[in-house]
Amino acid sequence: AQSVTQPDIHITVSEGASLELRCNYSYGATPYLFWYVQSPGQGLQLLLKYFSGDTLVQGIKGFEAEFKRSQSSFNLRKPSVHWSDAAEYFCAVVALTGANNLFFGTGTRLTVIP
Amino acid sequence: GAVVSQHPSRVICKSGTSVKIECRSLDFQATTMFWYRQFPKQSLMLMATSNEGSKATYEQGVEKDKFLINHASLTLSTLTVTSAHPEDSSFYICSAPQAGSSYNSPLHFGNGTRLTVT
Numbered sequence: 105a106q107s108v109t110q111p112d113i114h115i116t117v118s119e120g121a122s123l124e125l126r127c128n129y130s131y132g133a134t135p136y137l138f139w140y141v142q143s144p145g146q147g148l149q150l151l152l153k154y155f156s157g158d159t160l161v162q163g164i165k166g167f168e169a170e171f172k173r174s175q176s177s178f179n180l181r182k183p184s185v186h187w188s189d190a191a192e193y194f195c196a197v198v199a200l201t202g203a204n205n206l207f208f209g210t211g212t213r214l215t216v217i218p
Numbered sequence: 219g220a221v222v223s224q225h226p227s228r229v230i231c232k233s234g235t236s237v238k239i240e241c242r243s244l245d246f247q248a249t250t251m252f253w254y255r256q257f258p259k260q261s262l263m264l265m266a267t268s269n270e271g272s273k274a275t276y277e278q279g280v281e282k283d284k285f286l287i288n289h290a291s292l293t294l295s296t297l298t299v300t301s302a303h304p305e306d307s308s309f310y311i312c313s314a315p316q317a318g319s320s321y322n323s324p325l326h327f328g329n330g331t332r333l334t335v336t
Binding site for chain 1 (some may be wrong): 222224261262263266311313325327328329330
């Protein structure tokens with residue numbers, strides 16, 4: 105069965121510092137991986153997704169993620185964090201059936217300090 | 219762009235009452251919608267898949283008689299929490315793929331509903 109692990113529950117970074125949020129997945133085949141962001145009081149927004157091809161994926165808001173099959177990871181990165189990036193970040197993998205029902209990690213809460 | 223509207227955003231109800239949550243696709247037709255539940259400090263968990271014109275598909279462990287889902291039209295799915303109890307207090311969120319149910323279809327989320335049962 106598929107599963108997603110986000111080892112870091114809460115991360116605090118200074119504004120302008122770089123960021124990396126970890127995501128590990130368990131899946132029997134080539135995974136379809138996503139990163140979503142949930143800002144306070146708002147719904148989920150897709151940051152980026154990986155289906156195939158180039159393992160370095162560019163997303164919105166300056167985020168990128170790299171798929172590493174050997175490590176079963178899909179870590180999210182940003183070179184310079186802005187205060188508005190403070191939010192909850194979810195890594196997700198699509199279900200085996202191929203339908204668009206996602207299995208989410210437990211999320212990582214990002215706090216940005218000035 | 220495609221938008222999913224979820225209403226209400228917050229609701230407080232008394233134990234034993236029922237609460238209806240609406241999920242609407244505003245500028246696209248959604249034959250499928252997904253309902254998730256998020257417990258505090260936990261991830262979103264898929265509760266059920268709502269299918270227009272047919273019965274919803276519930277995930278294991280989700281009580282179908284407690285969480286009634288109706289997908290009456292191509293733009294509206296409703297989740298009714300019946301005889302709500304304090305343990306039903308949670309954050310409920312819906313999503314809809316923009317075209318069909320393929321993984322490759324953009325998935326749009328509502329803003330969620332915070333349900334508090336007193």
